[in-house]
Amino acid sequence: MLKSYIAFDVETTGLDPQINEIIEIGALKVRDGHVVERFIEFICPKEMISDTITNLTGITNEMVADARSGSEVISDFLRFCEDDVLIGHNVGFDYSFMKTGASLCGLSFEKSGIDTLKIAQTALASLPSKSLSDLCAYYQIENKSAHRAYHDALATAKLYQTLAHYFEADFPLLFQPVQLTYKAKKQQPATDKQLAFLMKLCRRKKTQPTWNPDTLTRSEASKLIDSLLNG
Numbered sequence: 001m002l003k004s005y006i007a008f009d010v011e012t013t014g015l016d017p018q019i020n021e022i023i024e025i026g027a028l029k030v031r032d033g034h035v036v037e038r039f040i041e042f043i044c045p046k047e048m049i050s051d052t053i054t055n056l057t058g059i060t061n062e063m064v065a066d067a068r069s070g071s072e073v074i075s076d077f078l079r080f081c082e083d084d085v086l087i088g089h090n091v092g093f094d095y096s097f098m099k100t101g102a103s104l105c106g107l108s109f110e111k112s113g114i115d116t117l118k119i120a121q122t123a124l125a126s127l128p129s130k131s132l133s134d135l136c137a138y139y140q141i142e143n144k145s146a147h148r149a150y151h152d153a154l155a156t157a158k159l160y161q162t163l164a165h166y167f168e169a170d171f172p173l174l175f176q177p178v179q180l181t182y183k184a185k186k187q188q189p190a191t192d193k194q195l196a197f198l199m200k201l202c203r204r205k206k207t208q209p210t211w212n213p214d215t216l217t218r219s220e221a222s223k224l225i226d227s228l229l230n231g
Contacts, residue, residue: 003030004032008027009156010024015093021043043068043070070104070105078107092115110180112180117132123170
C-alpha cells in the first residue's frame with residue numbers, strides 16, 4: 001500500500017473536458033499514511049452551471065460567482081501535487097479535465113495514478129455496482145457530502161486503503177501506479193447546418209454574430225446555439 005500520495009476529485013459542468021469546465025477541486029495529500037495538507041477550492045466557470053449539475057452536486061452559480069479563475073486555481077493545484085502519485089475513483093475522468101485545464105494554461109500535467117474503480121471491477125466483480133457511493137456503503141465508509149470534490153476525494157482515500165488491506169496481496173498489479181494518459185479528441189469544424197441555424201437565431205434575437213465561421217468548432221457552435229435558445 002502506498003503511504004504517500006494525493007487523492008483527488010473534481011466536480012464539473014458536464015462530462016466532456018473539451019467543452020465543459022471544472023467547478024471544484026478537492027484533494028488531500030497523504031504522507032506516511034497521514035493527511036498532511038488539503039486542497040479545497042471552487043472555480044468560477046465561463047458557462048452557467050445547469051440545474052442538473054446543481055441537483056447532483058449542490059453547487060450553485062451563486063457559490064462559484066466570486067471564485068478564482070480556472071487558470072489560477074489549476075496552477076495552484078499543480079504545485080500542490082508536486083511529484084505525487086494520484087489516486088481517484090475513475091481517475092481517468094478527473095485526470096482528463098485536469099490535463100485539459102493545465103494545457104489551456106500552458107502547463108504540463110504528466111502523472112501516474114491508481115484507479116480504485118479498476119481495482120473494484122476486478123477484486124469485487126460480483127458486486128452489481130462499483131460506484132463510489134455504493135462501495136462506500138458496502139464497506140461502511142462514511143461520506144457526508146457525496147458529489148462534493150473534497151469529500152469524494154477523502155472517501156476515495158479510505159476506499160483505497162480498505163481495498164489494499166483486503167486485495168493487494170492477491171492482485172498486486174492493480175495497486176501499482178500506471179502512467180495516466182489523455183488525448184484530446186480533434187475538434188471538428190461547425191457544420192453548415194449549425195452555422196445557418198446560428199445566423200437564423202441571431203436574426204431572430206436581433207444580435208450580431210460574434211464568432212468566426214472559419215474557426216468555429218462543432219462543440220462551440222452547439223454551446224452558442226444553446227445559449228441563444230435559452231438566453
